[in-house]
Amino acid sequence: MNTIQLNIQDTFNKELPADPILENSRRQVKEAFFSYVTPKKTTAPALLHVSDAMLQALGISEEEKKSDAFLKIFTGNEVLDNTKPYAMCYGGHQFGNWAGQLGDGRAINLGEVVHNNKRWAIQLKGAGETPYSRSADGLAVLRSSIREYLCSEAMFHLGVPTTRALSLALTGDEVLRDVLYNGNPAYEKGAVVCRVAPSFIRFGNFEIFAARGDHESLKKLADYTIKHFYPYLVTPSKEVYIQFFKEVATRTLETVLHWQRVGFVHGVLNTDNMSILGLTIDYGPYGWLEGFDFGWTPNTTDATNKRYRFGNQPNIGLWNLYQLANAIYPLIDEVEGLEKILNDYKVDFEEKSLEMMRSKLGLEQKEEEDSRLILQLEENLELSETDMTIFFRNLSKFTKEKNGSGVDIVKEAFYSSEEIQGEILEKWNTWFTFYRNRLKKERLSDEARKEKMNNVNPKYVLRNYMAQLAIESADKGNYSLIEELYQLLKKPYDEQPDNEKWFVKRPEWARHKVGCSMLSCSS
Structure with missing residues (x-):
């Protein structure tokens, strides 16, 4: 028995059909929602940081955090009692094109925990290959893991719907990566992030079944999602599926508007990176605007077409919702309800975007x-x-x-x-x-308006150069900057006089530096 006492209440891998093949080999997985996978054991795991907020959310004590079991479980070296880890099967549109089966290529779900009446799925990113890894190794490097760990927690404190992160750890193994995709791979430190969210179900989970004409599985997934995450919609029916889609569209728009409010650019808004709960998910080549620019994208892969540029994120949210609408159409068999929701998104965006910008300018009345x-x-x-x-x-x-x-x-x-x-x-x-x-x-008085504006316009965001400084320090074995930024980003709207050094424009050395100006999907 390990010493971490979690209230495990798995549903996804108990209520939905599993891949009957237990061999961990790359393959097309049909009529199944997931494949059982055991995380890869690592050479010399070492915790670098743990989120105190997520410890509390999961019901893990400080004493348990310090245990050997905590280290082993959240680096994939030991499996939690009464759990069966798995990787999810899903498809997706990537850069506007249908990519077929994708799935959790380097993410392994450990289980689901219920604490204080909240459900959390726990997932390790970088814990080894799965049937969905395709030609990749299923691992992650310290560089991208630091970025994901810090950003998911920073986004939460900004008030942006997001997945969270529990822990960041080194594996002790070296991982080969070609950062710029230019034929110059190099070994980097391997790492594992423990990601946490109510669910990691994506638009792509629905798309894969629709694309294969597997409407039975499609219905099972929709019913499961409604039961656990939209329970107020009650018994599934055509009307309920339409209402479900409306809820997803509303949450998606809300999250995109938050991105526009704080100047966040996701960088790779493929449908497999869209949460069915409207959360910001999969922190890859993201970035915050330095210079205000509707045309900016942080993703080197997107540098030519700029599909996922800052100003286009609302349109991409809608485009992705169209793909989800196409996917769930077989459950409804009529277009009117879905079309109305998609058309409403356009109108709602105009209204809510104006409302959001009013708030940034401190305007309460509508003129x-x-x-x-x-x-x-x-x-x-x-x-x-x-x-x-x-x-x-x-x-x-x-x-x-x-x-x-x-x-x-x-x-x-x-x-x-x-x-x-x-x-x-x-x-x-x-x-x-x-x-x-x-x-x-x-x-409002000037002082009252200032207070309201400072509650929607953050003073501190995780600029790429800041993350890069933490990465470069960590590569040299100094992890103190991870903690410093973690604490800074907990209170992004506060003045924090002692941290004024972070309230500055991007330094000139970072303008064209790899990891600061543009990033690849390599992680």
């Missing part, structure tokens, strides 16, 4: 001129490279009454302040006059 005010602001932000996070955070200091230039208040956000002259300066001065006149229609 017809707001759309024009926001459009002019977005156009101005792209006139000269302007840091999004610093701009909106400092904008809260602007007042209704004239007390100096608005440009001076946000000047720290400009990468090249010498460019803010002539026509560009004139456009900014015009906008600030417009903004001040608009603020005068608001009831």
